[in-house]
Amino acid sequence: MAAASDLLRFLACGSVDDGKSTLIGHLIELTGNLPDDQRRTLEEESSRIGTAGGKLDFSLLMDGLMAEREQGITIDVAHRYFETGRRKFIVADTPGHESYTRNMATGASNCSAALILVDATLGVLPQTRRHALICVLMGIKNLLFAVNKMDRLDWDQKEFRRVEAQCGQLATALETFGLPSGGSTVTPISALDGDNLVTLSDRMPWYQGVTVLDWLHGLEPAAGLPHQEFRLPVQYVIKVARSGAGWQQGVSDKVKHGAGGTFRAYAGTISSGSVQRGDQVAVLPAGFTTEVTGIRIGDHPVERASAGMAVSLTLKGEHDVVRGDCIAFAGGRPEIANLFKVRLVWMHEEALFSGRSYVFRSVFGQASAQVTSIRSRIDLESCLRLSADRLELNDIGEADISLARSLPFDPYQDNRETGAFILVDRVTNATVACGMILHRLRRSENVHWHHEEVGRVERAALKGQRPCVVWLTGLSGSGKSTIANLLERALVGQGRHTMLLDGDNVRHGLNKDLGFTEAARIENIRRIGEVAKLMTDAGLIVITAFISPFRAEREMVRQLLPEGEFIEVHLSTALEVCESRDPKGLYQKARQGLIPNFTGINAPYEAPEAPQLRLDTGKLSPEECCEAIINCLNASSVGR
């Protein structure tokens, strides 16, 4: 077998039990890529734990986790490798089960073609539609619907035509999401028996189209995006002292001592297009222009380089270029924005509501982000956008997103590399969504930040104090309002300028349109956070007294404020103590089932992990708590 000339990545997907692992395993065997010892193991295991009757159970080649083999299902994506004389393949065998959709998306994001298995006896299922939709949304333009298990239908043409028509309808519906017309093919197969995998089956003489391998050989090589505009995200800045010697001669010592000036090269992998020595380029988001003076691929200098190559560039002049910056042609720059309309695949067990904030990450770096509104959810059955106020696990939908700073980007449909992003939870670090930028939202241009003639520092200085927010959080009855009132009285007594925000002055006014659902509680806290921020801009010491049960919202408020100005005080009084106090009789009503979503009884309270202060009012008096807070403020040099 000679070295294969190019590389193609594809995935196998479809609903659970449609035969993906069997198909891939069998394809590997039929193309001569299964070593003898693995074949012996397979024969032994097939007879012992196989589910293919007397035949070889090829799925055992793929399902490598113990739990997978025990349950006979695929949990996570497996990558397998095989080559034919024509081409080398990397195949991602993805799980069909709905709960593992995020693992399927992992497989799809880097592939250029998708093999979608359809069980001929069941036809197109909701999960088939979900997978096909995710593939197309992620920019895959080649789909093969492999209609499997034809052996169980006696190789019947009529049955195949029925499923073929369903696949055709699905493909047409997917055209509105970017599948080119003619981008899909339908083939009848038997993954178990090998029919139409590599050679045309004589058991289905009525089918004279392509085999699975024909299709894989016929696809255009995935050469990255060589014809798009040039984009290089700076991944790493290589700094070396300028000297004649190579690095072997202890160049790193010279770097430390700064001798002989500094050589800087900007390393990264070209996302799209190509670049040549002498090209005029812009560095974004800063926006200055300069010239490419040198290009290296590894240690090797070259005149030009293109998409997919890991290069380092040197630029004319001394500049401040950092990781995440975008190098593009001066005459072909990407857009820069902080408000986008996006598509999201929601991957977390907790539903997404508008208002929540996350970390946004793309090849151009990261920024604090807020999902400002959920526009729609895509219905899998109809492929239509339906209005929605939340996205549940595995939902696909459209939303508006707002970043704390502007980043370069291209719409995903123009550039798969620079239009993609993920959202990360601040507290758990979980990847909660993957997303594709549709376009920027123009609103950001109209809402210019008002240039402030008088700044927050000046306003605070006039009051002779350092503003901050003292955020009291805890269960109903833990003493938030009592302590907040005492604290404000004490601070005013010291001549401080303060403001107290609590349920009485917020719920009855600014937030009287909000109820107590999870979404409304998030919005409630968001508004309070914004108001508190404006008041600190005005120079005030703000005290808030809200249950604020969710960690994510408290974290969102912390992010709104300058470092150190958010003082989180957790009143950690035990539930039984709070319930025995029950100042407004609310616990009693909640116990009787009269109040839904009552924190501590039938709605969760997420205690802070690292508050500035934790005070148990079951053990401390309100006066002692108040004193502890004032000591804390003095120690942290705010609120003074």
Next chain:
Amino acid sequence: MQSMSALSQLEQESIYILREAVAEAERPAMLYSIGKDSSVMLHLALKAFYPLKPPFPLVHVDTTWKFKEMISFRDQTADRLGLELIVHTNADGVRDGITPFTHGSRLYTDIMKTEGLKQVLNRHRFDMVFGGARRDEEKSRAKERVFSFRDAHHRWEPRGQRPELWNIPNLHRHRSESFRVFPLSNWTELDVWRYIERENIPVVPLYFAAERPVVEREGQLIMVDDDRFPLAAGEKPQLRQVRFRTLGCYPLTAGVDSSARTVADIVKELEEARSSERCGRLIDFDQAGSMEKKKQEGYF
């Protein structure tokens, strides 16, 4: 424009992974196991940061049972390239006299390799650690991410891996959590040798066929590398022309009959090969789901 060859694509992707991990790391390190995969990984690191030296140390967990030729190759390599080399041996295991002959391969690997590895990672608080593992080596590796999250106890949780989307890894972590990073994830054994041939990369001579003293144990050819090897009564090492497809601890790594004396011979042998690479690694077979269990405990 002509597209890159498959081998060049793999090379460029690996360089991307190396750079990304180092850019996000506070204390990166490379687990250098001296084998062909480590040789390729190190070669890629030299390219990724050129003209800078790779900005991390090499770490070797020495079980004291490696082939002699591996140890001299390791020291020469670090010396030639001027790289920092951290060698660690689990002193507790040495004190307790743990050997593959006396305690069985499973306990031995657990103590001398996995425990030794955790000790050195903890001591230096490394948070991004490169390893040369490839997905085609073993079925549970085929399931692992390129950037593989480890909790504070170095454990791998195969059922809850972070999704890995596009070229945007989520490397967010709390204190004492870490990542194992596998730049060669998508390479096959054949890719590795084709690349060694193309780039003329030095490897340990044990990979090439030569007359070596071996004994046959349960159908496997084990090399008698020093006089610690307990020979059975009447057992005498035979000289046989063998080479090694993978290199580990010598009592646990079987040689194969081969006449491949050059890299080109090896590429040719593999292109015609009918058996898989780790068939000579005894520790892969010492319990059911063997590698997955070892990995959950923190093995690479």
